[in-house]
Structure formats: C-alpha cells, structure tokens
C-alpha cells in the first residue's frame with residue numbers, strides 16, 4: 325500500500341476499534357478485532373470475536389472503504405464550504421450594514437468597489453458608474469427606529485469629542501497589497517470654488533476603506549461671479565484641476581471621479597445663467613484626464629447641503645459608528661445660504677417642524693431622520709446686502725446703500741453674484757450695536773423656524789463664516805474651540821462700539837457679528853448659554869459638506 329493509501333486506511337481505525345497490522349500483508353491475513361460495527365454483519369468465520377481475511381479480500385474491502393470515505397469527504401467539504409461562504413463576511417449586503425462597531429478610524433462608509441476599473445482603451449470619460457457603486461438603498465422603515473428607543477434624555481456633559489485618527493502611517497503591511505484610491509469634489513460656493521481631493525486606502529478587501537488625507541485648495545471669486553462670462557469661470561476650474569493632477573498619481577487619473585456641486589451662488593442665478601456655467605464646467609471636466617461620471621456637475625439642493633455637512637462632521641468626530649446614536653448638530657454659515665441640521669432627541673421636534681424641514685437617509689443599518697433646513701439669501705454675504713436693502717434692488721448703478729452697521733466714513737463697492745453694489749456708512753448719523761441689531765433683525769424676523777429642541781443641550785458644531793468671524797475677532801484661535809452664544813453677542817457689542825479699532829480686520833465685522841448673534845438667538849432660538857464647537861477642520865479635514873457628498877457619490881444615501 326502506498327503512502328497516500330495509508331493515511332485514509334489509518335483513519336479507519338477511528339471507525340473500527342482496532343486494526344492489528346501483521347509484519348507483512350502478503351504473508352499474513354489481516355485481522356480486525358470484532359467491533360460493534362463489524363458485528364452488525366454476519367460473521368465470515370466461526371471464530372468470533374476476531375475476523376481474519378485473506379490479503380486480496382482485505383485489499384478489495386479497503387478499496388471499497390476508501391471509495392466510500394472519499395465520497396463522504398467530498399460531500400462533507402462541499403457542505404463546509406457552502407456554510408463558510410454563507411458567513412456574513414461573504415454577503416456584501418449583510419456585511420455593509422451589520423459589521424460595524426464603534427471604532428476610531430476614519431472609515432469610509434461602504435465602498436466595496438469604490439472606483440471604476442480603468443478600461444483597456446483608455447476609458448471613456450462619460451461612462452456610467454458601475455452599479456456596484458450604488459447598491460439598492462435599504463428600504464426605510466415606516467417608523468424610524470430613532471423614535472422608538474431614544475429617550476428624551478439630555479446629556480448635559482457631552483462626551484469629549486476626541487476625533488478619530490485620520491492618518492495611519494505605521495499600519496502593518498497586510499498580505500493583501502493595500503489599494504489607494506481618490507475622489508475629487510469641487511465645492512462651487514457663492515464666495516469661492518474649492519477643491520477637495522480625498523485619498524482613501526483599502527487596507528483589506530473585506531474591510532471598509534479608510535480616509536487617509538485631504539488636499540484642499542480654494543479660489544475666489546465663486547462661479548456665480550462669471551454669469552456673464554462662463555468661459556472665464558471654466559478657467560478657475562482648470563486651475564484647480566492642475567492641483568488635482570499634481571496630487572493624484574497619474575496612473576490613478578482615469579479611475580478617479582471628479583464631481584462638482586454648486587450651492588447658493590448658482591441657486592440665486594437665473595436657470596439660464598446657471599446652466600451656462602455648469603455646461604462650461606462639464607466641458608472642462610471632459611477635457612481633463614479624470615473619470616467624469618454621469619451627473620458629475622450639478623446644483624445641490626439645500627437639504628443635501630445640510631445633511632451631507634452633518635454626515636461629514638459626525639463621521640470626522642466618530643459619531644456615525646457609535647451605537648449610542650449620540651450625534652452632533654451642525655451650523656453652516658455660507659455666503660449665500662445658511663444651514664442647520666441635527667438628529668432630534670425628541671419626537672416633538674419632527675412633529676412640530678414643517679415637513680420640508682426634515683430629511684431621511686439610511687446608513688449602517690440606521691435610518692436617520694434629521695431636522696434640516698437651508699435658508700437661501702441668509703448666508704453672511706447675502707445677509708449683508710439684505711441688511712443694506714440692496715439684495716434684489718434695482719438702480720444699482722446710482723444707488724448707495726447705507727447702514728449704521730458700517731463705519732461712518734466707509735464707502736466702497738462690493739460684488740456678489742455678479743452684481744456690484746455701492747455701500748457706505750452713514751457719515752452724519754449714528755452707528756453702533758443697538759441700531760445695527762435693529763437693522764439685521766429685519767433680515768431674520770419672520771423667516772426662521774425655531775426647532776422645538778434647539779433650547780436643549782444638543783451639541784452643535786459651527787463652521788464656515790461662524791468660524792472665520794470668531795477667529796478674526798479673537799473669540800477662538802486658528803485651531804478652533806468652544807464659545808457660548810452670548811460670547812458672540814458680547815463681541816458684537818465690542819466691535820460695533822469700537823468700529824475704528826476693528827475696521828482694518830473688516831469694515832463689515834460689526835454687521836457680521838451682529839447678524840450672527842441675531843441669527844443664533846432670534847433665528848434658531850438658541851439660548852445665551854448654548855455652547856458651540858467652532859471648527860474649520862477636524863483631524864485635518866475640512867468641515868464642509870464635501871466629504872459627505874463624496875461618500876454619497878460612492879454610495880447613494882437616498883436622502884429624501
């Protein structure tokens with residue numbers, strides 16, 4: 325018997341109690357002690373309990389047994405394999421939504437196959453995104469889970485929001501060679517266009533990719549300034565694409581998606597003007613070496629802007645993976661619009677909100693129903709012009725718009741949305757906080773909805789112009805920090821009553837700080853004692869809707 329044959333033979337000893345091997349098979353019959361198994365068969369001789377067979381019969385019997393055993397093993401291995409592959413790790417759908425536990429990595433939500441394969445021919449730039457990028461969204465539960473179990477408990481002392489680490493330079497090299505991929509998101513805002521180049525690392529084929537880093541660059545003015553000259557607007561995009569070409573390795577260009585989402589600036593233009601600019605951007609994208617998906621250039625609606633900024637901030641602060649459902653709200657003050665978004669703790673917040681002020685989406689087996697709203701024309705720059713009575717006014721060629729929020733001797737021309745406005749302080753009049761507050765109130769009163777819960781203790785992250793103004797006036801450092809709503813008010817009073825001192829920073833500082841104070845208190849209804857976390861970046865990644873929009877591109881959140 326050869327070596328291969330011996331092993332299965334020896335395995336038989338576990339089935340038959342004992343095998344006594346003689347010195348030589350050719351000379352001695354093989355003897356098996358009687359075992360309960362063998363005794364089920366009629367005895368072959370009259371000498372129980374041991375059974376002796378001639379070598380040839382033994383070999384035939386062994387061959388039969390081997391054949392039976394092989395069949396068992398084959399069937400068994402099939403069964404085992406089938407069971408193994410039914411394990412959740414091998415069911416992408418199950419894996420995506422149920423494998424997540426709280427962790428501290430900047431993991432990209434569900435990108436199992438995030439970037440298109442480069443086609444052999446060089447790839448068409450307007451091919452459709454493979455379906456795997458946009459798996460069918462999970463059906464939304466009619467009654468969102470959030471309202472079943474979330475007690476109306478407030479958390480007066482919020483957890484320390486230590487953000488997860490972004491960079492993992494010392495990670496051990498896995499046997500699977502890590503795959504790096506990129507996503508390029510353009511934020512076409514009213515005051516500027518920004519490029520966000522995200523680098524992701526797929527460390528393991530069955531694990532979620534990790535956000536490694538972001539390359540960010542901004543350019544002014546925004547695309548809406550080019551409403552009469554879209555080609556020039558296209559040049560600003562070309563300039564930013566040069567940065568993308570330097571950041572993304574050449575071999576990755578063809579499979580790196582490039583997407584542009586425009587916000588308030590383009591929303592405020594006529595459809596024709598906005599379309600002229602978007603068409604130009606599409607052409608610039610098409611001539612770039614990057615992957616241009618369908619719908620790569622569009623105007624984003626206010627709901628998505630609010631929800632995706634909420635996704636970014638909660639992702640970066642590590643709240644999307646937590647099982648506690650404790651999240652943070654966001655306050656975004658752009659140039660043309662302002663957004664508030666949070667996950668209510670109380671059912672009453674949604675019940676008392678206008679239906680257009682709520683949005684649902686699914687992520688990691690959770691359905692979130694958020695309170696969210698974007699107020700168009702209430703961004704900081706639009707609000708300046710509204711306070712001056714200039715927004716939407718005619719006679720821009722000759723009218724001078726004045727305000728007690730501006731230094732008395734200030735006179736200038738400001739441009740916004742492709743229009744130029746003449747503005748000035750009131751040379752012989754009064755200026756100061758009280759008068760200014762009265763003026764900005766008109767831009768807020770009767771426009772804002774105060775969410776039921778905002779007087780509670782939800783934690784809010786405030787960024788964009790909230791951050792910029794707080795930083796410029798010394799409320800916080802470059803690194804950000806926390807302030808109370810009353811700090812904005814205190815600083816606004818100081819700035820407005822000492823306009824000359826603060827004028828070098830910005831002649832609009834009094835108006836801006838007063839507007840922010842009024843917006844927070846009388847617009848959203850925050851208490852003086854509400855603490856706001858001001859952050860331009862979390863873990864070196866911009867707090868903006870752009871990261872959330874990149875996730876949404878890779879895996880459709882079905883925000884509705």
Ligand SMILES: O=c1ccn([C@@H]2O[C@H](COP(=O)(O)OP(=O)(O)O)[C@@H](O)[C@H]2O)c(=O)[nH]1
Nearest residue numbers: 513514515587588658659660661788866868
């Ligand atoms: O990633 C970003 C995106 C925006 N901003 C700032 O946020 C404000 C947003 O203005 P935007 O023109 O985009 O406002 P919108 O048009 O969306 O209202 C500007 O001060 C930007 O400098 C920023 O700091 N980082």
